[in-house]
Amino acid sequence: xxxxxxxxxxxxxxxxxxxxxxxxxxxxxxxxxxxxxxxxxxxxxxxxxxxxxxxxxxxxxxxxxxxxxxxxxxxxxxxxxxxxxxxxxxxxxxxxxxxxxxxxxxxxxxxxxxxxxxxxxxxxxxxxxxxxxxxxxxxxxxxxxxxxxxxxxxxxxxxxxxxxx
Amino acid sequence: xxxxxxxxxxxxxxxxxxxxxxxxxxxxxxxxxxxxxxxxxxxxxxxxxxxxxxxxxxxxxxxxxxxxxxxxxxxxxxxxxxxxxxxxxxxxxxxxxxxxxxxxxxxxxxxxxxxxxxxxxxxxxxxxxxxxxxxxxxxxxxxxxxxxxxxxxxxxxxxxxxxxxxxxxxxxxxxxxxxxxxxxxxxxxxxxxxxxxxxxxxxxxxxxxxxxxxxxxxxxxxxxxxxxxxxxxxxxxxxxxxxxxxxxxxxxxxxxxxxxxxxxxxxxxxxxxxxxxxxxxxxxxxxxxxxxxxxxxxxxxxxxxxxxxxxxxxxxxxxxxxxxxxxxxxxxxxxxxxxxxxxxxxxxxxxxxxxxxxxxxxxxxxxxxxxxxxxxxxxxxxxxxxxxxxxxxxxxxxxxxxxxxxxxxxxxxxxxxxxxxxxxxxxxxxxxxxxxxxxxxxxxxxxxxxxxxxxxxxxxxxxxxxxxxxxxxxxxxxxxxxxxxxxxxxxxxxxxxxxxxxxxxxxxxxxxxxxxxxxxxxxxxxxxxxxxxxxxxxxxxxxxxxxxxxxxxxxxxxxxxxxxxxxxxxxxxxxxxxxxxxxxxxxxxxxxxxxxxxxxxxxxxxxxxxxxxxxxxxxxxxxxxxxxxxxxxxxxxxxxxxxxxxxxxxxxxxxxxxxxxxxxxxxxxxxxxxxxxxxxxxxxxxxxxxxxxxxxxxxxxxxxxxxxxxxxxxxxxxxxxxxxxxxxxxxxxxxxxxxxxxxxx
Numbered sequence: 001x002x003x004x005x006x007x008x009x010x011x012x013x014x015x016x017x018x019x020x021x022x023x024x025x026x027x028x029x030x031x032x033x034x035x036x037x038x039x040x041x042x043x044x045x046x047x048x049x050x051x052x053x054x055x056x057x058x059x060x061x062x063x064x065x066x067x068x069x070x071x072x073x074x075x076x077x078x079x080x081x082x083x084x085x086x087x088x089x090x091x092x093x094x095x096x097x098x099x100x101x102x103x104x105x106x107x108x109x110x111x112x113x114x115x116x117x118x119x120x121x122x123x124x125x126x127x128x129x130x131x132x133x134x135x136x137x138x139x140x141x142x143x144x145x146x147x148x149x150x151x152x153x154x155x156x157x158x159x160x161x162x163x164x165x
Numbered sequence: 166x167x168x169x170x171x172x173x174x175x176x177x178x179x180x181x182x183x184x185x186x187x188x189x190x191x192x193x194x195x196x197x198x199x200x201x202x203x204x205x206x207x208x209x210x211x212x213x214x215x216x217x218x219x220x221x222x223x224x225x226x227x228x229x230x231x232x233x234x235x236x237x238x239x240x241x242x243x244x245x246x247x248x249x250x251x252x253x254x255x256x257x258x259x260x261x262x263x264x265x266x267x268x269x270x271x272x273x274x275x276x277x278x279x280x281x282x283x284x285x286x287x288x289x290x291x292x293x294x295x296x297x298x299x300x301x302x303x304x305x306x307x308x309x310x311x312x313x314x315x316x317x318x319x320x321x322x323x324x325x326x327x328x329x330x331x332x333x334x335x336x337x338x339x340x341x342x343x344x345x346x347x348x349x350x351x352x353x354x355x356x357x358x359x360x361x362x363x364x365x366x367x368x369x370x371x372x373x374x375x376x377x378x379x380x381x382x383x384x385x386x387x388x389x390x391x392x393x394x395x396x397x398x399x400x401x402x403x404x405x406x407x408x409x410x411x412x413x414x415x416x417x418x419x420x421x422x423x424x425x426x427x428x429x430x431x432x433x434x435x436x437x438x439x440x441x442x443x444x445x446x447x448x449x450x451x452x453x454x455x456x457x458x459x460x461x462x463x464x465x466x467x468x469x470x471x472x473x474x475x476x477x478x479x480x481x482x483x484x485x486x487x488x489x490x491x492x493x494x495x496x497x498x499x500x501x502x503x504x505x506x507x508x509x510x511x512x513x514x515x516x517x518x519x520x521x522x523x524x525x526x527x528x529x530x531x532x533x534x535x536x537x538x539x540x541x542x543x544x545x546x547x548x549x550x551x552x553x554x555x556x557x558x559x560x561x562x563x564x565x566x567x568x569x570x571x572x573x574x575x576x577x578x579x580x581x582x583x584x585x586x587x588x589x590x591x592x593x594x595x596x597x598x599x600x601x602x603x604x605x606x607x608x609x610x611x612x613x614x615x616x617x618x619x620x621x622x623x624x625x626x627x628x629x630x631x632x633x634x635x636x637x638x639x640x641x642x643x644x645x646x647x648x649x650x651x652x653x654x655x656x657x658x659x660x661x662x663x664x665x666x667x668x669x670x671x672x673x674x675x676x677x678x679x680x681x682x683x684x685x686x687x688x689x690x691x692x693x694x695x696x697x698x699x700x701x702x703x704x705x706x707x708x709x710x711x712x713x714x715x716x717x718x719x720x721x722x723x724x725x726x727x728x729x730x731x732x733x734x735x736x737x738x739x740x741x742x743x744x745x746x747x748x749x750x751x752x753x754x755x756x757x758x759x760x761x762x763x764x765x766x767x768x769x770x771x772x773x774x775x776x777x778x779x780x781x782x783x784x785x786x787x788x789x790x791x792x793x794x795x796x797x798x799x800x801x802x803x804x805x806x807x808x809x810x811x812x813x814x815x816x817x818x819x820x821x822x823x824x825x826x827x828x829x830x831x832x833x834x835x836x837x838x839x840x841x842x843x844x845x846x847x848x849x850x851x852x853x854x855x856x857x858x859x860x861x862x863x864x865x866x867x868x869x870x871x872x873x874x875x876x877x878x879x880x881x882x883x884x885x886x887x888x889x890x891x892x893x894x895x896x897x898x899x900x901x902x903x904x905x906x907x908x909x910x
Contacts, residue, residue: 048340048822049821056338096175097172104788107796108390116175136831138830139829141830144336145792146796147792147795148795150795
């Protein structure tokens with residue numbers, strides 16, 4: 001494919017990102033992760049494995065938790081995408097962020113945006129999750145630093161905080 | 166105390182190298198060897214690629230010495246004539262459009278004359294071909310204490326065993342990456358994901374033949390390292406900087422996962438042989454230990470990894486007589502390198518499995534054999550270092566057994582295992598980990614630390630010690646704040662940047678809290694002394710008074726800085742020739758207990774409960790300390806049960822997270838962490854190293870538990886379901902001895 005045909009293969013993609021309407025010109029098979037990071041400057045989602053194993057590129061796509069490295073941008077056309085940067089107004093964010101800091105849930109921090117999105121997604125569905133719920137809810141997010149224990153603790157604490165709020 | 170850089174991490178604002186872009190930046194990629202060993206005959210740039218669009222760098226473009234300067238300088242930055250392992254870098258390409266690089270890398274084809282290659286320790290030892298030096302050996306050590314040859318005839322039992330550990334990938338979630346810029350006036354600047362800014366600095370000075378001040382290395386937020394970003398960043402930084410020099414534009418190289426796993430370092434595979442003379446009542450009279458590690462194709466850090474493995478080989482026990490022979494050998498795999506524990510998890514795996522073997526032969530319990538052989542204060546280690554600390558390993562063991570409910574469980578499991586399709590077991594490991602560089606290492610490093618107070622009364626810590634999750638920023642700020650009597654918020658830490666911070670040494674060897682922490686304490690005290698000596702500050706000051714004093718001092722005298730340099734404790738003696746003396750300024754001590762279930766239907770092992778009890782001196786920050794232990798235990802559970810590097814002709818075949826399995830949230834037991842506190846004279850506020858210790862104990866504790874559950878003596882890790890299947894199926898037992906239980910003679 002010569003450069004001009006690569007350009008012509010690009011399509012206009014319209015979607016909502018963190019509540020704002022966005023339009024980008026991209027090849028339909030470009031990864032949502034690359035469009036978020038390179039075209040829109042949203043670097044909170046990270047690439048860990050590029051094959052949907054580690055969850056560090058997790059974002060919410062129409063309220064579903066997805067690995068953005070596996071989503072062709074064409075699939076996001078017309079959808080609503082929320083990244084860690086767009087979560088600040090979410091009522092769960094403050095309790096989650098504070099609990100992560102207090103409990104040691106973030107060490108190197110590279111899995112943390114994905115981990116916090118997964119935790120928020122879980123707490124949106126379950127008011128009072130058990131440890132088993134938390135383990136399952138975070139099963140798609142790998143962390144190499146913590147051994148997960150302090151992350152479980154942080155999520156449980158955030159859930160309790162919300163209940164008492 | 167919250168983690169200093171924590172807020173940026175939980176909001177996604179923290180900046181890692183791949184989050185950064187410079188104007189006009191190109192992307193770089195590496196063309197690598199496809200064979201294990203051979204002579205490069207010809208390089209073809211294939212059709213279908215407009216090569217004019219690409220910047221191409223080969224070894225000829227290197228202005229200085231073509232090596233990654235580290236210890237022996239034997240590893241080239243780019244292979245020019247010969248390749249010695251798969252994935253060895255040969256050419257570098259750069260292009261503005263990252264996706265276009267993959268196709269270009271594939272379009273380069275290289276013709277080789279293949280040479281015979283070596284892929285195991287045994288092949289390397291046989292020396293059918295010599296691939297490194299005179300005898301394929303990077304380094305060997307001999308430790309001798311007492312008279313081993315005289316003890317065999319006094320022994321009631323002679324217990325032998327052979328133990329193996331596999332390679333392990335560090336698997337930091339952020340892959341290796343750097344950005345480099347070059348200009349003829351200022352030289353090279355590199356921003357990267359790295360542990361040791363001054364290692365990269367030294368390597369670039371050599372590669373570019375530039376003076377010190379023309380190389381600048383900046384550590385970005387680093388998404389995990391575990392040793393995997395100790396020496397390798399010098400390589401990738403050299404590559405990006407060469408492309409930047411040739412193109413005149415900044416160049417980013419960020420590996421994808423497959424390249425990172427295939428091409429960068431892993432934990433050294435090892436083999437350990439024990440032959441131990443034991444008395445009738447289970448006391449070690451003496452023994453021989455042979456410890457061998459596979460270093461891969463170049464020397465890199467293997468000699469230092471071997472050193473730590475050597476010194477830890479005798480474990481937490483008293484050996485009246487011992488001979489430890491160790492060596493690091495060459496094979497045609499990518500060089501193995503630093504990984505949390507650094508040789509100790511390998512030799513301690515063998516020691517702690519062997520203790521259970523000794524117990525069986527003598528006919529006493531695993532608990533009793535350890536109790537009878539524990540080191541005590543006043544006794545000497547294998548290198549004849551007298552234990553001056555007040556240690557009580559009996560008490561540590563007793564507490565670990567209580568915390569894990571060991572005795573009751575052991576009894577209950579033995580009863581339960583008579584029926585059903587599951588077998589339960591419980592196992593222990595007792596061990597030690599030396600903190601700081603080995604022997605005279607800290608003396609050579611000669612670390613320097615600074616502190617600088619601003620007119621706003623904020624004190625900034627100046628160190629090259631890097632934060633990569635362990636809590637360096639937080640703990641060092643905490644130590645400085647405590648030394649100054651200031652709130653934690655009034656202390657900050659500089660981003661490690663070689664143009665700003667002095668060389669406080671590499672961020673390795675569990676040395677940061679203990680060694681660098683102590684220097685931070687001294688530097689911070691220096692600021693306070695300067696202010697009190699000039700009469701600007703009096704005892705019992707408030708932060709406001711401190712601020713006023715700083716402001717006045719700076720207005721009158723200029724910058725308010727204080728530096729502290731490492732001074733070796735006077736009573737530390739080490740003989741590098743005989744490998745004898747004070748190997749470490751302090752040891753951390755631990756007893757771990759693992760409880761497992763072996764499923765006789767799936768042949769999988771599940772760890773059900775894990776107790777980690779350790780004595781690490783004063784615990785500076787309980788949340789961070791606990792996080793170091795749980796994280797280390799999790800990695801070590803992976804090392805024991807999941808993480809299998811599949812090799813073929815020196816290349817990792819399963820270089821993906823899909824088929825190289827690390828523990829996920831569903832895979833781990835509750836990891837219950839406990840500390841015994843004990844003061845230590847050398848460290849800051851009595852702290853000892855902590856980061857590597859938890860990597861040492863879990864694997865042997867788990868395999869001891871598996872043996873307790875099944876009665877089968879596995880001596881090799883990772884222990885996979887297929888190994889259990891072979892060993893536990895009766896029809897297999899009657900056939901040849903399975904490879905996984907090698908060592909049962």
